[in-house]
Structure formats: C-alpha cells, structure tokens
Amino acid sequence: MKDKNRFNNISLIIIVATIVGLFIANRTLDDYKLRIINLCGIYITLGLSMNLINGFTGLFSLGHAGFMAIGAYTVAILTMPVPMKEMNFFMKPMVPFLANLEWSFLPALLMAGIMAGIFGFLIGAPVLRLTDDYLAIATLGFAEIIRVVFTNTQSITNGALGLKGIPNNTNVWWSWGIGLLTIGFMVFLMDGSYGKAFKAIREDEIAARSMGINLFKHKVMSFTFGSFLAGIGGGLLAALLGTIDPNMFRITLTFNILLIVVLGGLGSIKGSVISAIIVTVMMEALRFLDESINLGFVQLKGVPGMRMVVFSIILMVVVIFRKEGLLKES
Template sequence: MRDKQRTDLAALLALVCAVVALFLANKYLDDYKIRIINLSGIYVTLGLSMNLINGFTGLFSLGHAGFMAVGAYTVALLTMPISMKEMNFFFQPIVPWLANVEVGFLPALLAAGLISAFLGVLIGAPVLRLRDDYLAIATLGFAEIIRVVFTNTQSLTNGALGLKGIPNYTNIWWSWGVAFITVWFVTSLIRGSYGKAFMAIREDEVAAQAMGINLFKHKVMSFAFASFFAGVAGGLLASLLGTIDPNMFRITLTFNILLIVVLGGLSRITGTVISAVVVTVMMEALRFLDESINLGFIEIKGVPGMRMVVFSIILILVVIVRKAGLMTRLKGRESSYAEN
C-alpha cells in the first residue's frame, strides 16, 4: 500500500509541476508554441485512448480517425454560431434540427464523446469477435466508411467543403485538462478490476473466459471508452484548428497516433504521455525537412514528404529493435505470426 501512496504522491507532484509549467507557457510563449502545446495535450488523450484498446486490451484497432471525425463534427456543429452555419452551408441548407442549435463547449465536448462512444458500441459489438489483423482491417474499414459518409451528407456535414469558422474554445487548460482526466481515468481503470479483466483478455482470451470474464462485455467496454476519448480529442482538435473537412480524417491521422503508442510502448501510460509530447514537438520541429528555409545567404531546399519518411523509418526501426518486447506481456507466450 505504501508503494501506491508513494506513486500517487509522485503523480500529484508531477501534476502540480505540469500545471505551473503550463501556466508559465501560457503566459510567456507565442501563439505558435502554444498551439503546439495544445496539440501535444490532444495527442496525449488520443495516444492513451488508443493504448487502452490496442495495448491494454490487446485489440488491434485502426479506427481512431473515424471516431475523431465524429467528435470533431459534433463539436463543430454544436458550437458554431447560427449565422456562421448559414455562411458555411451555402451549397445546401443544413438540416433544420441543427440549424438553430448553439451550445457551450463543455456540453459539446461531452456530446462528442458520447456520440462517439455510442458509435463505438454499435461498431464494436459486431466486429470485436474478429482478431488481430482482421479486426485492424475491419475498424480501418469503418473509419473509411465514416469519412465517405461525411463527404456525402451535404446537409449534415457540408460534405467535402468542410466546415469553417468553428469557435476557438480550445486553450491550454482545455486540451491539457482533458489529457490529465484521461491519464487519471485510464490509470484508475487499469488498476481496478476492469483493467485486470482487459489485460487478462490480452494475455489469453480462452483462459480469461474460463475464469469467468465476459469477453464481449469487456471488449465492447474498452472499445467504448477508447472511442469516447477519441471523440473528445477530435472535438478539441476541431475547436483548435477552426476548420475541418472529411479528408483530415484519413488513415494518416491514425498512423500518427499509432506511432505515438508504439514509441511510448504498448500498455505504458507514462511512456505514451512522453511520446505524445515528443512526437508532436518533433513533427513541428522537423517541418524544416518539408519546407525550404531561407538563411539569407543560402537557401536550403526542403523536400515535401521527407518528414513522414523520417517518422516511418523511426517506426519500423523501433518495431524491429524491440521485436517481441513491443508488447509488455506478463509471460512470453504468444503465437508468432508464422505459426498458427
């Protein structure tokens, strides 16, 4: 018990330090840097939510971009001023039941999470009996379907034109507040009996079932939690960027989150938080690879795409170097891909 108290104390201390650091950053840094800090917070939430399902529960899901899209559009449509909606939907008027809705940021975020979680249950219930690679491709498929539907529902999402003029509610306190809540939630979930059940499912489904764990219930639950936070993070992102369109939510977005989760370590909470911040900052810091820099006396030509080349190589290298250690497992038993 003393160990737990000590880690709790350490966590509290870290939280206080983080809040002070955020306060200082908010006060002294310029808009661009604050934007990166916001993005980091959002990616912390995203990384943890993906880790909950891919790491702790061992269900390889690639549907995050889809859930983020749902959350982003929910927040955008709920918080956008009525006059702005008319300007956005010049092509085809918005559906009447949304035309005169304008709510605060918090209810909109909650709605984003809940709708996303509801969708997670709807999607999860049928596909979660699939395993490994099949589950990956099915969830990827659902994310694509969501994107295609959003591209076509002109009167609901404004289709491919996207939405502009979403109010910028997201600030450091929102993005990192949600991130801290996510850290707290995932940590307590994992420490509790649900978390134990999730990890038991990851280790060995059959044994878990024999121990009386309801596989279906726990898998769907983990999936719903993950989609809730993905939806909230999507909402934060929409409000941070101010403009969204369906093409933002391609598999590339899921790839970024997967990168964070793999670099930080599957089923690692602290690792995910650190790697979310590092990756987000690096994504910005390495932007020079894509763009030309003019140093006054010499111009260095950037090559578009180079940044993602670097990140793909990092991902492959990490996977190869860590090999079996990628998943922190209680024991080494796991069917290698050439076996079953």
C-alpha cells in the same frame, strides 16, 4: 503501502509542476508555441484512448480517425453560431433541427464523446467477434465509411467543403485538463478489476475465458471507452483548429496516433504520455526537412513528406530493437 504513498506524492508533484508550467506558458509563449502545447495535450488523450484498445486489451483497431471525425463534427455543429452556419451552408441549407442549435463548449464536448462512444458500441458489437488482421481491416473500413458519409451529407456536414469559423474554445486548460483527467481515468481503470480483465484478454483469451471473464462484454467495453475518448480528442482538435473537412480524417491520422502508442510502448500509460509530447514537438521541429535547406555552399531542395519518412525509420528501428517501446508496460 510506503511505495504507494511515494507514488502518490510523486504524481501530485508532477501535476502541480504541470499546472505551474502551463500557467507560465500561457502567459509568455506566442500563439504558435501554444498551439503545439495544445496539440501535445490532445494527443495524450488520443494516444491513451488507442492504447486502451490496442495496448491494454490487445485488439488491433485502425478506426480511430473515424471516431475523431464524429467528435470533431459534433462539436463544430453544436458550437457554431447560427449566422456562421448560414455562411458555411451556402450551397445547400443545413437541416432545420441543427441549424438553430448553439451549445456551450462543455456540453458539446461531452456530446462528442457520447456520439463517438455510441458508434463505437454499435460498430464494436458485430466487429469485435473478428480477430487480428480481420479486425484491423473492418475498423479501417468503418473509418473510411464515416469519412465518405461526411463528404456526401451536404446538409449536415457541408460535405467536402468542410466547416469554417468553429469557435476556438480549446486552450491549454481544456486540452491539458482533459489530458490529465484521461491519465487519471486510465490509472483508475487499469488498477481495477476491469483493467485486469482487459490485460488477461490480451495475454490469453482462452485462459481469460476459463477464469470466467466475459470476452465479448469486456472487448466491447474497452472499444466503447476508447471511442468515447477519441471523440473527445476530435472535438478538442476541431475547436483548436477552427476549421475541419473530411480529408483531415484519413488513415494517416490513425497512423500518427498508432505511432505514439507503439513508440511509447503498448500497454504503457507513462510511455503514451511521453511519446505524445515527443512526437508532437518533433513533428513541428522536423518541418524544415520538407523545405529547402541553405547550407551556404549548397542548397538542398526540400522533399515534401520527408519528416514522415524520418518518423517511419524511427518506428522501424524501435519495432526491431525495442519492441516494448520507450517505456515498458505499466
């Protein structure tokens, strides 16, 4: 009881310190640094959503980019002003029932999560009967199907041209507010009976079934929750960037989130949070590796994509020498 009270006090102090820090940052930092802080909050939500599926439940899913795309396009279509939709859909008019819709940000964000969750349920019901590599291939294929469909539905998503002029509703309060709510949800879920069932399935499916746990029900539930959170994260990202297109949601986006999960530790809430912040900041800090570097006596030519090579090497080192990630399972 004493340890629980201490944990609650520490958590409260961290939350208060985070809010104070965000308030100061929002007042003092420039737009570029605020964007990085926003991305940190968004990737906390995305990292935890994938950790719920891959880390806590033990499923090997690679379809996160597809659910993010669903959330991003849902928010974009629902929040864009009608005149802006007319400007975007100049090649082919938008379907009438979407052309005149204009929602506020919160309902659109919730709808983004619901739409991604529905697709997660519909995809998860048949696909989650597969295991390991077969599940990974199936979910990866789903993500690519979504991207191709969005590329070819000109009257709904504007096809390969993408959507521009999306209202920039995401700020530090939205991104980090959703991030903190996601952390709270994950802690609550993992401390409950469903969380224990997820972990039991991860450790040994046969033992979990013998204990009376419905494997299919809990796998679909985990996949649906993770998809819902991925849709929320995609919606926040769209409202931060102000422009999206199908090429944003390639497999590399899923691997970026998987990098956060693996570095932070599979099944670790604290690890995913810390890793999301570190990876997001380092992605920007190491951007100089992609550009030419002048050392005074010699000039080194930049190699596009070099920072991703550095992250790949870091990931290999972590997998080889510290399989549990930065922090052990919570």
